[in-house]
Amino acid sequence: MLSRRAVLGAGAAALTGSAIASARPASAGPGSAGPAEAGSAPARPRARPATGRRGTPNWTALAASLDGTVDLPGTAGYDSARQLADPRFDHIRPPAVARCAHAADVAEVIRFARREHVPVVTRGGGHSYVGASTATAGVVLDLRSLAGIRYDWGSQTASIGGGARLIDVYNRLGAAGRAIPSGSCGSVGISGITLGGGIGMASAKYGLTCDSVTAAEVVTADGSRRTVDADRDRDLFWALRGGGGSQFGVVTGWRMRTHRSTSVGSFVLTYPWRDAARVVAGWQARLAAAPDETWSTCQLASDARGRLSVRISGVVLEGDPAAEAAEIARAAGIDPADAKLERRPHLDVVHDRAGCADREGCAERSIQLAGSEIFRTVLPGPAIAALLAAVERRARERKPGIAKFKRLTGAPSRVAPEATAFPWRDAHTMLQWLVLPADSGSSSESDGYAWIESGHRAMSRWSAGRYVNYLEPSPASLPRYYGANFSRLRWIRATVDPQALFRSPYAL
Structure with missing residues (x-):
């Protein structure tokens, strides 16, 4: 690991072509609350990185210009610095990981990358389903220290x-x-x-x-x-x-x-698979009258033993979970086989849903494959049948697979379509496809994505697009994530990054 202090202490003044420059002063805004708050810092004199010989980036000079560190292959912190949330991408070894201490470091890395013609890949939480926050070329710009x-x-x-x-x-x-x-x-x-x-x-x-x-x-x-x-x-x-x-x-x-945020009512309703079609239809129908204080998902799943399950999970903000659970059951026309109802503090519910063992830790790294569909209207009977058939095929293969509906009605639909780049303001629900290959030794990445792709084909008549936070490894399908906003977003990207410094197969 190369740090500014270590490099300067070792005689950074001897670096070829180095000079002293002043960093751009921080702006007054959400990132200017200081290092202990939102990750910014006062401007200070910094060593300008020099160009390495024969086009090789001078990572030592970059480290000398940062208050953060630069981790290179073979250094002690490199393996932890390059890891993402999903072990599928552990084989990727970026040339350098710049762990920025504040916003001024971020600007310095970007200016260095421009001079050296080095692509930049940004890493925050590292949860991209396609590994978009790492690369085999360029510099990974790690933001995790900007956490105030x-x-x-x-x-x-x-x-x-x-x-x-x-x-x-x-x-x-x-x-x-x-x-x-x-x-x-x-x-x-x-x-x-x-x-x-x-x-x-x-x-x-x-x-x-x-x-x-x-x-x-x-x-x-x-x-x-x-x-x-x-x-x-x-x-x-x-x-x-x-x-x-x-x-x-x-x-x-x-x-x-x-x-x-105060208390939250939560409910989990489970049903036998034979009632799946009625449950999906009833849950969708309930959304038309459900108050904004409620939110829920409807999950259809197969496990590694081929068992099928139906579950509705939801919350009522500062309300009674029993009343909403009863309304969902009434809409489905059938009582659940089991119901779990609770009312707890907001943070307790958040920690459970986040997979956190306690208030500090969260779930360990895991392999997850995801996809999505956007539905503008309530799905008719043939669409529900096609979805159930897709999950049943997975069960016959004794492999894990999840199809989970999520509510999009309510406040999101009352934001003007042109107000933000999110393209699905008129949508009714989003469906997440999810495969956890680690749950089954026989389920590979290619097999999991093949099932998700079969789900896309099954639902193509009704799907309006996909959700960009559930990217899949198929850059050719990018327009489906952006809907009517695709062209404007491409124009903005070309305007703010005309040289495509921020490099990714999934960039517009």
Whole structure:
């Protein structure tokens, strides 16, 4: 591991072509709360990286210019620095991982990459299903140290570092009795989920995660630091809310509105497979009348022994879970085989849904394959039958596979379609395909994606598109994730990153 202190202490003044330059001063915005808050720092003199011989990037010079570190193959911290959440990508060995201490470091890495013609790949939580936060070429820009979180009591907004984990955001805001609407995976990065939209248990009441954003601190491909909001860099601000990650710039800080969090009623209803069609139809019908305070999923699953299951899981914000569970059962026309109803503090529910063993830790690294469908309307009987048949085929093979509906109605649908880049404001539900190959020794990555692809074919008549946070390894299908916003997003990317510095097969 190369750090600025170590390099300078070893005589960085002898580096070929090095010079002293001043970093750009931090902007006043969500990323400017200081290193202990949202990851920024005062500007200071820094050594400008020099170009290495024969086009080889001078990583030593880069390290000398940063307050963070640069991890290279063979150094002590390299293996931990390059790992993502999914072990499928452990074989990928990037040439360097720059662990940035603050936003000024991010800008320095980007300016270095431009001079050296080195691609940049951004890593936050490292949860991309296609490994988009690592690469075999270029520099991985690691944001995990930009993890400060500050709540402002006066404005009831939060300043959140671009590398913060979602569970830490929940915990810090929860201590103040506040929350943001977001997902359930605790170790996911706040930037990744926000850039793609952000669907979770408070969505119907408070909108998507990106709907809570009031401003963002961004370092763009020219190395400049910008504060973007409704009045400044409006196209970029629009793209950062639902347009997907790692292609418009590096978000070093967010400012978000928060909402009150107290108790949450939760319910889990299980049914035998023979009732699956009625349950899916009833759950969809209930969404038409379900209040915004409720949110639920309807899951159809096969396990590694070929057993089939149906489960509806949901929450009622500050309400009675029994009443909503009864309404769902009434809509389905059949009582569940089992029902679990609870009312607990918001953070306790969040930790359970996040897979956190306690208030600090979260689930360990795991292999997960995902895909998605967007449905604009209630699925008719033939569509439900096609979906059930896809899950049943998986069960006959004795392999794990999940098809999980998630509610998109409520607050997300009341945001104007042109207000953000999230393209599915008129959608009824989203379906997530999920395969956990580790659950079955006979289930491979190729086999799992083959099943997901068969699901796409089965549902093609009814599917309007896909959710960008559930990317699949098929870049040719990118337009399906962006719907009517595809062309505008491509134009914005070409404008803010004309040289495609932020490199990925999945970038627009």
